Amino acid sequence: MYLTDGRHRSPRAALLGVLTGLVTLASLLVVAPTSAADDAEDDLYLVTLRGPGTAGTLGFLTADVRATRMQVEQDAVLDSVDAPAPLYRWTTALNGFAVTLDDDQVTALEADPTVAAVERNEVRPLAGSAADLAPLVAKRLEVDRPSSGGAGTVIGVIDTGLAPESPLFAQVRHQRRADSFSGACPDGQSWTSSECNGKLVGARWYVRGFGVDNLRATSSLSPRDTDGHGTQMASIAAGNAAVPVRVGGERLGVLGGLAPEAQLAVYKACWGAPDPDDDGCATADLVTAIDDATLDGVDVLNLSVGGPGRIDTVERALLGATEAGVVVVAAAGNGGAGSFSAHPSPWVTTVGGTTGDVRRGLVQVPAALRSDATDDLSGAMLSRRSVGPARVVLGSDAAIDDAGVDDARVCAPGSLDAAAVADAIVVCERGRVGRTDKSRTVELADGAGMVLVNQRRGSVDLDVHRVPTIHLNADRGAQLVRWVRANPEARLTLRSQGLVRRPARLSSFTPSGDLGSGLLKPDFLAPATNVLGAVPAGVGTDDWALVSGTSAAAAYTAGVAASLLGRDRTPAEVRSALATTAKPVDDATALRAGAGRLRPGKVRSPGLGYLVEARDYREWLTGERTDLNSASALVTDDDTTFTRTVTNLGKRRLYFSSSARGFRSDVSVTPAALRLDPGESATYTFTVERRSPELDDGYVVWRGARGTTTRLPVVIGR
Numbered sequence: 001m002y003l004t005d006g007r008h009r010s011p012r013a014a015l016l017g018v019l020t021g022l023v024t025l026a027s028l029l030v031v032a033p034t035s036a037a038d039d040a041e042d043d044l045y046l047v048t049l050r051g052p053g054t055a056g057t058l059g060f061l062t063a064d065v066r067a068t069r070m071q072v073e074q075d076a077v078l079d080s081v082d083a084p085a086p087l088y089r090w091t092t093a094l095n096g097f098a099v100t101l102d103d104d105q106v107t108a109l110e111a112d113p114t115v116a117a118v119e120r121n122e123v124r125p126l127a128g129s130a131a132d133l134a135p136l137v138a139k140r141l142e143v144d145r146p147s148s149g150g151a152g153t154v155i156g157v158i159d160t161g162l163a164p165e166s167p168l169f170a171q172v173r174h175q176r177r178a179d180s181f182s183g184a185c186p187d188g189q190s191w192t193s194s195e196c197n198g199k200l201v202g203a204r205w206y207v208r209g210f211g212v213d214n215l216r217a218t219s220s221l222s223p224r225d226t227d228g229h230g231t232q233m234a235s236i237a238a239g240n241a242a243v244p245v246r247v248g249g250e251r252l253g254v255l256g257g258l259a260p261e262a263q264l265a266v267y268k269a270c271w272g273a274p275d276p277d278d279d280g281c282a283t284a285d286l287v288t289a290i291d292d293a294t295l296d297g298v299d300v301l302n303l304s305v306g307g308p309g310r311i312d313t314v315e316r317a318l319l320g321a322t323e324a325g326v327v328v329v330a331a332a333g334n335g336g337a338g339s340f341s342a343h344p345s346p347w348v349t350t351v352g353g354t355t356g357d358v359r360r361g362l363v364q365v366p367a368a369l370r371s372d373a374t375d376d377l378s379g380a381m382l383s384r385r386s387v388g389p390a391r392v393v394l395g396s397d398a399a400i401d402d403a404g405v406d407d408a409r410v411c412a413p414g415s416l417d418a419a420a421v422a423d424a425i426v427v428c429e430r431g432r433v434g435r436t437d438k439s440r441t442v443e444l445a446d447g448a449g450m451v452l453v454n455q456r457r458g459s460v461d462l463d464v465h466r467v468p469t470i471h472l473n474a475d476r477g478a479q480l481v482r483w484v485r486a487n488p489e490a491r492l493t494l495r496s497q498g499l500v501r502r503p504a505r506l507s508s509f510t511p512s513g514d515l516g517s518g519l520l521k522p523d524f525l526a527p528a529t530n531v532l533g534a535v536p537a538g539v540g541t542d543d544w545a546l547v548s549g550t551s552a553a554a555a556y557t558a559g560v561a562a563s564l565l566g567r568d569r570t571p572a573e574v575r576s577a578l579a580t581t582a583k584p585v586d587d588a589t590a591l592r593a594g595a596g597r598l599r600p601g602k603v604r605s606p607g608l609g610y611l612v613e614a615r616d617y618r619e620w621l622t623g624e625r626t627d628l629n630s631a632s633a634l635v636t637d638d639d640t641t642f643t644r645t646v647t648n649l650g651k652r653r654l655y656f657s658s659s660a661r662g663f664r665s666d667v668s669v670t671p672a673a674l675r676l677d678p679g680e681s682a683t684y685t686f687t688v689e690r691r692s693p694e695l696d697d698g699y700v701v702w703r704g705a706r707g708t709t710t711r712l713p714v715v716i717g718r
Contacts, residue, residue, distance in 0.1 A: 043101060044099070044284055045101045045109075045119065045120055045121060046097075046117070046118070046121060046284055047096050047099060047117070047118050048094055048096040048117040048316055049095040050095075050115070051095055052618060053094045054066045054091055055092050055093055055321070055324035056319070056320055056324075056614070067091035073095070077114060077115065080108070081108045081109055084100060086099040087099065087100070087208045088208065088287070088288045090317070091291070092294045092324070093290050093316075093318070093321050094316050094317050094320045096287075098121065098209065098288070117316070119283070121282055121283055121284045122282070122283055123210065123278070123280040123281065124281050124282075124306055124314075125279070125280045125281075126160070126270055126304060126305055126551060127332075127549050127550045128229055128233070128334075128547045128550075128552055145255070145257070145258065146256070146260065146563065146600075147242065148261055149258070149259045149559075150261045150262030150562035150563045151566050152176045153178060153259065153262045153300065153566050154201060154264070154265050154297070154300075155234075155238050155263070155558055155559070156293040156326075157230060157234045157237065157267065157302050158267045158289045158293065158302065158305070159230030159302075159305075160225050160227040160268060160270045160272070161205065161220075161223045161224055161226075162223060162225050162230055163231045163536035164195045166243075167243045168240050168534050169200055169235075169239065169534075171198040171199050175263070177263065181201060181263070181297045182297055183265050183292075183297070185200075185202055185223075186204070188205060188220070189221040189222040189224070190220045190222055191223055191224045199263060199264060200263070200265075200266070201263045202266070203266045205223050206267070206285035206288050207285065209282030209283065209284030209285040209288075210282040210285055211282075214271075215272070215273065216271070216272040216274055219271055219272055225268070226536060226539075227270075228536055229270070229551065231534050232545065232547045232555075233302060233533070233552070235257060236257060236531060236533050236559065237257050237259060237262070237300075237302055237562070238257040239256050239257035239260065239534065240257070240260050241260035243256060245532065252382070252383070255532055258558075258563060258600065259558075259562035259563045262559070268289075269286050269289040283312075286303075286314050287313055287317045291320070293321065293326075294320055294324045294326060297324075298326055299325075299326065299562060300327045300329065300558050300562045302329050302330075302555055303330040303331070303343070303554065305331060305342075305551075306331060306333035306342045307342040309339070309340030309341055309517070309521075310344065311344065311345055311621070315343065318345060318348050319621065322347040322348075322571075322614050322617060323615075323618065325614070326571070327349065327561045327574050328348050329349045329561060330348050330349070330350055330554055331350075331554040332351055332352040332353075332510060332511055332522040333511050334509040335509070335511045336508060336509050337511070337512050339511040340517075341511045341514070341522050346617060346620065346628050347614070349523050349578060351523065351524065351525065351526050351556075352510035352524070352592065352593065353506075353507035353525055353526065353527070353528020353548075353550045354528060354529070354585065355507055355528075355529050356529055359380065359496075359497075360381055360497040361381025361383075361470040361494060361495060361496050362376045362379075362493075362495045363376060363377040363480060363493075363494060364376050364494075365377075365483070365492065366492075378497075379470040379471050379476065380470065381470045385468050385496065386493065386494060387425060387468045387493065387494040388425060388448070388449070388491060388494055390449070390491055391424045391491050393425070393426050393447075394409075394426075395409050395429065398416050398417050398421045398426065398445075400414070403415040410430070410438065411426065411428035411442060412432060412433050412441065414441070416441055418445040418446050421442065421445045422445070422446040422447070423446065425447070425448060425450065425451060425494060426449070426450050426451070427477075427481065428453070429452075429453055429477075430455060431455060435465075436463050436465055438452060439463075439465035439467050439469050440466045448467065449470075449494045450465065451470050451472060453472050453476075453478075453480065454473050454477055455474060455477070460473050461546075463546060464532075464542070469494075504527075504597050506592060509550070510522065510550060511592070513591045513592065513594075513715070515715070515717055517634075520590065520634050522594045523594045523631070524593070524598050525594065525596065525597050525598065526552075526553035526556040526557050527553060527556055528549060528552050529548045529552075530546045530547075532545075533545065533546075533547055560578065560603060564604070567604065575631070576609040576610045578598060579594065579595045579631040580608070580610065580711055580712065581605075582597055583599055589695075589697050594632060595631065595711055595712075595713045606710060607649065607654075607656065607702065607703075607704040607709065608646040608702050610629050610644060610645070611647050611681075612629050616628055629644055632712060632714070633686065633712065633715070634714075635714060635716045636717045640687060641685055643684065643685050644683065644684060644712065646682060650708075652678060655673065655674070655675050655704070655705045656673065656675075656702045656705070657672065657703050658671075660686075660700055661701050662698030662699055663696055663697070664696050665690060665696045665716050666688070667716075668687045668689060669685070669700055670684060671684060686714065688716060693718070694718065695718055696715070696716040697715045699712060700712040
């Protein structure tokens with residue numbers, strides 16, 4: 001049967017008996033959501049019992065029997081504090097439930113030795129936003145995206161849902177289906193099960209934690225995306241290859257995902273609120289989505305959601321997914337250097353962001369009117385179509401009769417007089433309304449192009465505009481306005497400069513690792529600024545929009561992970577290869593950049609691997625293990641050495657040599673060289689001989705005889 005929020009539960013018989021003297025079978029109580037539960041959402045708690053879910057337990061009992069045993073344990077805990085029936089139960093990724101509790105019940109459960117954690121339900125932010133987070137950077141549209149990859153895998157995307165109408169999600173011939181996926185696609189508001197096809201194979205939705213009463217009026221109680229973020233992430237990860245991008249009749253290139261042959265399963269656990277500041281994903285809904293995705297059998301799980309720099313219930317659920325063989329990828333968050341990375345768990349591949357290539361344009365001044373104080377003005381321009389020479393009109397001078405000058409100045413919808421701006425380039429000030437709304441206003445008034453000018457210090461952004469547009473910073477914008485007022489009859493040209501190649505740099509919004517955590521996070525970086533993706537109709541421009549934030553970096557990485565799994569790499573090998581083949585980013589410390597920039601073209605030949613078994617993560621969490629064979633290292637004040645085990649992931653016996661790069665401290669790696677058969681492993685020791693007085697970082701580099709390079713970032717504390 002299906003709960004009203006799309007969560008699937010198999011029916012369980014009310015059979016009582018004794019199994020091996022230990023297990024009592026009981027029926028599963030499922031409670032429909034009520035308005036009282038929604039009203040009490042501030043008192044909703046996530047309760048995790050000790051031990052793993054069925055994904056992390058082995059034995060002769062079936063998963064269903066083990067799940068039923070956990071439900072009996074949960075009932076005993078609930079009865080012990082006279083708690084009401086839970087809103088959600090979890091038995092796959094973890095053993096726990098979400099339930100409304102008062103303060104006394106919380107205190108009692110925190111003291112219960114069978115309870116591992118009690119946490120209040122809270123809303124987490126999505127890790128992507130409009131491009132105003134980013135500097136002037138953008139991926140080119142004719143990106144070096146693969147034409148194949150990810151066949152036979154399913155990427156689970158926990159986000160705001162999906163708009164399935166995009167050609168990026170159309171069913172394609174010869175789609176290879178994943179054998180082990182068992183998800184569902186129930187009907188919902190503006191959604192039928194027929195939306196799922198050979199590309200989209202599963203879709204569920206979860207709202208009890210967020211609360212129906214807290215939704216934006218346009219929200220759809222179904223997997224349908226009305227926000228855009230989830231559709232963007234799915235398209236970046238696994239959109240079909242070589243889909244044409246057309247905006248305003250102009251072909252801007254083609255787009256596809258990083259794993260275009262992968263299938264998609266969407267889990268809508270993130271919602272829009274009346275106040276955009278309240279948008280996000282309730283942790284109760286997130287954990288339930290993770291639990292279901294794990295049960296369904298996704299191969300890669302993408303979570304483009306921020307969070308605290310600590311291990312909480314969400315992280316525990318992600319551990320269960322990892323124990324089930326899922327490669328878990330999550331966003332590091334957008335808090336910048338002053339914050340710690342979200343998703344600090346070692347079982348999560350946590351991704352920060354890089355900048356990328358730049359698309360620029362020029363506002364060209366006629367040669368006869370140039371002076372020392374007036375020259376061409378450079379800004380952000382996505383369109384490849386130039387405009388002009390054409391007359392220039394300030395928006396403030398082109399107000400329609402019943403619109404105010406203040407509205408026309410910012411080119412608010414319906415504010416421009418078509419008689420004044422027809423065939424002209426319109427100068428619009430930034431603010432009050434969306435940037436792309438301004439260009440639509442210009443288009444509807446028959447304007448030929450737009451110059452968007454900042455009024456104060458701020459970002460200069462690429463957007464998918466309705467007319468060719470250049471975005472200028474405040475200084476250049478003020479210079480242009482002065483020039484137009486002094487030369488009201490002059491004509492200007494907007495000229496595209498196209499793509500300007502720039503090396504990848506650490507994005508300003510990528511957070512830092514926490515020296516006190518014992519782990520190095522984020523693991524590495526991926527493209528995160530002005531990444532193009534599909535959006536629902538009405539959200540972007542002609543169903544396309546740019547997104548910035550580590551959400552895009554996570555989705556990008558999820559696609560690369562699926563492509564590796566599709567080539568028969570194990571989850572442990574994939575987690576290692578993503579990080580060890582990354583390339584250091586100039587002027588970025590390992591504490592913020594991890595291993596550096598993800599390189600999709602290198603991940604197929606990692607040389608050596610740092611493999612971690614899923615059970616090792618559980619032992620680390622419970623304190624049975626103090627160190628992991630992770631693909632990074634953090635050396636604290638009390639440490640002088642660490643060891644790592646490397647495995648030859650190639651197909652022939654090879655020689656590998658080591659070196660230590662970039663350290664100010666005196667360090668050594670022993671042995672200096674290894675000769676390994678395929679699948680053979682060896683252990684090496686890293687030693688700090690003399691510590692630098694300052695925080696230090698560098699890389700242990702292993703080079704293989706066939707040209708492979710395997711890097712492990714190391715941070716040495718003071």
